[in-house]
Amino acid sequence: DGGITQSPKYLFRKEGQNVTLSCEQNLNHDAMYWYRQDPGQGLRLIYYSQIVNDFQKGDIAEGYSVSREKKESFPLTVTSAQKNPTAFYLCASSQIWDRVNSEAFFGQGTRLTVV
């Protein structure tokens, strides 16, 4: 079955450590996105990528980094520079160049807790 997979579902890290969240899709989508969601809040865009080897900052990119070396993978690194990293992280993909069939698909999320 085609889909988008995030791992792990829960992640605990000590303060000051970098951590990488995985996002893989087998939908052959060009675009991939990372969002952060805090309790009771909407989704805020961290980074997005429209094509391999290219990505753009979203609204809250500070303290995060990404890479897009393969079409199917878009890992997010939460660095020690991120002041409030504890949150629910969501990855999404879409086929943006086909706007008629451009619905986005989301992973089930990774809940990161930094202690």
Next chain:
Amino acid sequence: DAKTTQPNSMESNEEEPVHLPCNHSTISGTDYIHWYRQLPSQGPEYVIHGLTSNVNNRMASLAIAEDRKSSTLILHRATLRDAAVYYCILINQGGKLIFGQGTELSVKP
């Protein structure tokens, strides 16, 4: 980026229709209107999208105003499983997805 405005919350009774409004007065001619919903502790799921004409699918209907400055998501018969946060977003060429706060829909039995 064009913004959308939605009520923070709405209530509905089970098996009654629900009309969820969205204002997008700064929409451009090439922006598609998308709706997603999110259940607690899950990723959002796609509901419906359209450009100018009203759209129907198995989940819902989308009514788009003639001037495209607003739209309404219609759930024809709300069930308890429809209780979720509903997001209305605009997607332009290039596909940057920007979410607002959404509308939290509660459904009473």
